[in-house]
Amino acid sequence: MRAGALAPALVAEWFKLRTLRSTWWTLAAAFGANVTFGLLYGTMIRTNAADYRTEDFDPVLTGFAGVSLGQLAVVCLGVMAVAGEHTTGLVRSSLIAVPDRTAYWTAKVAVLGAVTLAVALPTAFATFFTAQTAMGGELNASLGDPGALRAVFGFALHLTLLCLVSAGVAAVLRSTIASLAVLVPLFFVIGDVLATLPGITAAGRFLPHLAGSRLMSTVPFDRIDYGPQTGLVVILTWTAAAVLAGLLALRRRDA
Template sequence: MSFPAALHTEWIKIRSLRSLVGSLLAVPLAMAGLSLLICGTLGRPVPDSTDFDPVLFSYYGLSFGQLAAIVFGVIAMAGEYKNAGIRISLAAVPNRTLFYAAKLAVVGGAVLVVGLVASLISFLGGQALMDRGFGIGIADPGALRAVIGCALYLALISLLAAGVAAVLRSVTGSLSVLVPLVLIISFVVGDVSQGGGAADFLPDRAGQRILLQHPSGALGPWSGMAVLVAWTALAVGAGWWALRRRDA
């Protein structure tokens, strides 16, 4: 089977399964919805705040959007192992590397598209809803970078999730690893805007540096994204090894 044909097969799977369609649509709905709600309700930084970032503020709902992206990536990959469905997939695409590459391309591409939509709505709508004098435009420093970077961040997170799912072969097991890693641990160690320390090299903390208008600390916006790419490459590589070496 050719790579375009494998891509088409994977796309059919995604748009045919309600769990995948629902988790994919939840990315822009959860992220943009909460971001607009917070920006419209608060509209300004907390009094006496010294670390207010207007760009990051408009992405308040990112945590919920990335959770949906993680669930999408996990279900897309680990769902293949439910009821031995992976055997049917590999019968259609015997080349496991081709199958894995097509799966990742569709997962990452789908999240990249919906992530860009969510990012644009969150930024443009959030800045418009903020009180006069606090919002900025997309031409201001760091704004366009954040809009594009948010979509890249969500796509990479979904690929990282798919890689972990390929290793663990379980939706529950994968989520039990990923949710604490990208949500709970970072919440415990502190806010992304503070910067400093080894916690900055966690995948979510590093990737979210691109959402800061004027980042400071050891990692800049693109070096932080490079750290996330490294995490994603490690997970994807481990998933490829597991798929190639283990029995279906």
């Protein structure tokens, strides 16, 4: 990467991302879905408190029940931010303006990650406080409880890293439809299927969205028998592999 190429690339990527209406619609959807589901689940738990007085009840993870919709929103954001340029041909203009492809890709990933994290973090805190308030004082958690604050930050990091995984896949496939056809089943279908197949369940627990769920939990659960630290390593590995694959695809193929 040439010295001095990154700064103007960052400015260009920030301009492109913030001028897309889809950016703010998808992030607003992630915020609204998570807060709304946090409120609904919190209210349901308060109404049926007797059913949730168990040792393995995790009020923090339960409050993040809308994370699946949040995942879908950030997956769409990552795909559209990258594949959209290839679909419309804008990537050719971008590479004329920033011929250093490493700088171009680094700037895109950095801006996309920063914007997603900037929205995911307040979403995490808003969802946590909404859900825990709705649960009432009997079963809810506070930020001072063991693992609670880590889980809130883990929620934001989880969404951010899934967005970057999606961006990397989109850079390889260069198609919005093809990218979503891979990512949606991977994050929302395959994990549940693998969990029912003897001999494959152990591998399925290392899928990125399942590893990320450990970052958001404060109570261990049987399906994923490793801790938050291992979950972080797993999802970071997926992210690094996807981002690197995207860079290699960008460098080796014509725009």
